[in-house]
Amino acid sequence: MATVTALVKIKNKDRDENPLWVVFRHQKLEVVVSTGESLSPKLLKKGKVIGDRALVLNELIATIGSDLQKAYDTVTKRAEGLSSADVKQEFERLDAERKTKLKWDKFLHKDEEYTKNQRIGHANRRVYRAKKQLEEIQAEMAYWAKQYAELSGTVTSLEDEKKEYLTTYIQRYTDERMSAMARSTKSGYNAVCTAINAYNPTLKLKDVTLTIMREIEAHLLTSDTQNTTIVSYMGKIKAVCNFYASEAGMTSSYKMYECELPTQPNDVVYLTVKQLEDFWNHEKQALIHEKQPGRTAPKKSYIQVRDMFMFMCATALRYSDLFQGDFRDFIQSETLEDGTVEEHLVMFPRKTRKKSIKVMVPVTPIVKDILERNDYKFKRMKDSFFRDLLREYCNDIPSFQAPVTKFELKGTDRSTVKNEYTGEKIKFWEAIGSHTGRRTWTNFAFQSGWLIPEIAGVTGHISLNTLMTYASKVKVVKSAIKPLDTFHRLNP
Numbered sequence: 114m115a116t117v118t119a120l121v122k123i124k125n126k127d128r129d130e131n132p133l134w135v136v137f138r139h140q141k142l143e144v145v146v147s148t149g150e151s152l153s154p155k156l157l158k159k160g161k162v163i164g165d166r167a168l169v170l171n172e173l174i175a176t177i178g179s180d181l182q183k184a185y186d187t188v189t190k191r192a193e194g195l196s197s198a199d200v201k202q203e204f205e206r207l208d209a210e211r212k213t214k215l216k217w218d219k220f221l222h223k224d225e226e227y228t229k230n231q232r233i234g235h236a237n238r239r240v241y242r243a244k245k246q247l248e249e250i251q252a253e254m255a256y257w258a259k260q261y262a263e264l265s266g267t268v269t270s271l272e273d274e275k276k277e278y279l280t281t282y283i284q285r286y287t288d289e290r291m292s293a294m295a296r297s298t299k300s301g302y303n304a305v306c307t308a309i310n311a312y313n314p315t316l317k318l319k320d321v322t323l324t325i326m327r328e329i330e331a332h333l334l335t336s337d338t339q340n341t342t343i344v345s346y347m348g349k350i351k352a353v354c355n356f357y358a359s360e361a362g363m364t365s366s367y368k369m370y371e372c373e374l375p376t377q378p379n380d381v382v383y384l385t386v387k388q389l390e391d392f393w394n395h396e397k398q399a400l401i402h403e404k405q406p407g408r409t410a411p412k413k414s415y416i417q418v419r420d421m422f423m424f425m426c427a428t429a430l431r432y433s434d435l436f437q438g439d440f441r442d443f444i445q446s447e448t449l450e451d452g453t454v455e456e457h458l459v460m461f462p463r464k465t466r467k468k469s470i471k472v473m474v475p476v477t478p479i480v481k482d483i484l485e486r487n488d489y490k491f492k493r494m495k496d497s498f499f500r501d502l503l504r505e506y507c508n509d510i511p512s513f514q515a516p517v518t519k520f521e522l523k524g525t526d527r528s529t530v531k532n533e534y535t536g537e538k539i540k541f542w543e544a545i546g547s548h549t550g551r552r553t554w555t556n557f558a559f560q561s562g563w564l565i566p567e568i569a570g571v572t573g574h575i576s577l578n579t580l581m582t583y584a585s586k587v588k589v590v591k592s593a594i595k596p597l598d599t600f601h602r603l604n605p
Contacts, residue, residue, distance in 0.1 A: 115138065121153075137200070144201050277319065279321060280314070282361070283305060311332070326350070333346060341521070344374060381582075381583060384426065391510050391512045395506070417492060418503050431462060440484050456481070458473070460474075468575070472570065472572070478603075479605065500547055510542065513540065519539065
C-alpha cells in the first residue's frame with residue numbers, strides 16, 4: 114500500500130526555515146517532490162504542519178500526495194517498466210496542468226491571505242447559524258409568552274384587539290400547524306400577511322366577507338401581483354377563515370368567493386433523457402473567487418445539490434421528503450417468484466401524511482448509490498438556496514441553454530417571462546427548481562407505458578386532476594428505450 118509522508122529537509126540546523134518535501138513510497142519505489150515551501154522543523158509533527166500556515170500547507174501536501182497517487186496509477190496501467198523517474202515525470206505533467214488551470218502561482222504566494230479568508234468565512238457561517246438559532250428561540254419565547262398572557266388574563270386591551278386581526282390568525286395558523294407545514298408553505302403565509310398589512314393592517318377576521326375578499330383581490334391586482342400568486346394568496350386566506358370561522362363568529366358570505374382571474378397554463382418543465390444524462394455527467398468547475406484563488410475542488414454544495422436533484426428525479430419525492438430522517442428506515446425488500454430481490458422506499462410523504470397516503474418507490478441502482486454516498490441522510494438546505502445552486506450548477510450545460518416560452522398574467526395582461534437582465538426569453542436552466550425532479554419522473558413514467566394507478570402509487574396522488582398537472586402536453590416521439598430505464602444504466 115502506498116504511503117505519503119511530509120518531511121523537512123534540514124540543510125542548516127541554525128536556520129528556522131528548511132525545505133518542505135513530500136515522499137511517496139510503494140514497496141521499493143520512492144518518489145520525492147519539493148513543495149517549494151520552507152518550514153521550521155519544529156512546526157512538523159507526525160507528518161502534519163502546525164502553526165499559522167497549517168491549513169494551506171497541509172492542503173498543499175495532500176494535493177501533491179493525491180497527484181503522486183494518480184501519477185503512479187497512470188504509469189502502472191501502461192504496462193511498461195515502473196520507475197521513480199516515470200512516476201515523477203507523470204506527476205510533473207499533472208502539476209503543470211493544475212498550475213495553468215487554477216492559477217497555482219497566485220495561490221502559493223497568497224497562502225496567509227487564503228488562511229485568513231478561510232477563517233473569516235468559517236466565523237461568518239458560525240455567526241449566521243447562531244443568529245438563526247437565536248431567532249427561532251426568540252420566536253418560540255414570544256409565542257409562549259403570548260399564550261401565557263392569554264391564559265393568565267394579563268393581555269392589554271391593545272393586544273386583545275390585535276388578537277382579532279386577520280394577520281394574527283394567519284400567524285396562529287402557521288404556528289399551530291408548523292410540524293406539518295413545509296418551509297416554503299410557511300413562507301407563503303408570511304407573504305400573505307405582508308399583503309394584508311398593505312391592504313389594511315387592522316382588518317379583523319370576523320369582518321372578512323365576500324366584499325372584503327374581492328377588495329383584497331383588487332388590491333393585489335393594483336400592486337402588480339401575478340394572477341397565479343393572487344390565486345394562491347386568496348386560497349390561503351380562505352383556508353384560515355375556514356379553520357377559525359366558528360371561533361371568530363364569522364358569517365358565511367366569504368365562502369361564496371371564488372377567484373376567477375384567468376391563468377396561463379404553461380407547459381410542464383421537466384428533463385429529457387439527454388438532459389438527465391448531461392446533468393449527471395456534468396463536472397462543474399470551481400468558481401475562482403478573488404479572495405480564494407487557490408480553491409482547487411468544486412464546492413461541496415454542488416455535489417450535494419447534484420445528488421439531491423437526481424434523487425428526486427429518480428424517486429418522484431418532494432423536496433420536503435428528503436429530510437425525513439435515515440432512509441434505511443424506509444427501505445423494504447421483496448423476493449419475487451423468480452427469486453430476484455427488489456427494494457422499495459415505503460414512506461408517508463410529509464405533505465399528505467394526515468391522509469395516511471403511503472408511497473412505494475423503486476430503489477434503482479442510482480438511488481442506492483446516492484443514498485450510500487450520503488450515508489442515507491441528506492443534509493438540510495433551504496429550498497430557495499437549493500434552487501439557486503441548482504441553476505448555478507446547470508447554467509453551463511449545453512443542453513440546458515434552449516429558450517423556454519412561459520407566460521404570466523397580471524389581470525388580463527399577458528406577457529412572456531423574460532430574463533430581467535438580458536430582456537430575452539428565459540433559458541431552460543432558469544426555469545428549473547426543486548419540483549422539476551418530481552415532474553421528470555412522472556413524465557418518464559407516462560412515456561414508459563406505466564398505468565395511472567402504478568404512477569400514483571409512487572407519486573402519492575389520489576386525484577387524477579392533480580396528477581395530470583405533472584404531465585407535459587407536448588407530444589413525445591416514442592422510442593424502444595423506456596425513459597425510466599435511464600435510472601438503471603446511469604453510472605454511479
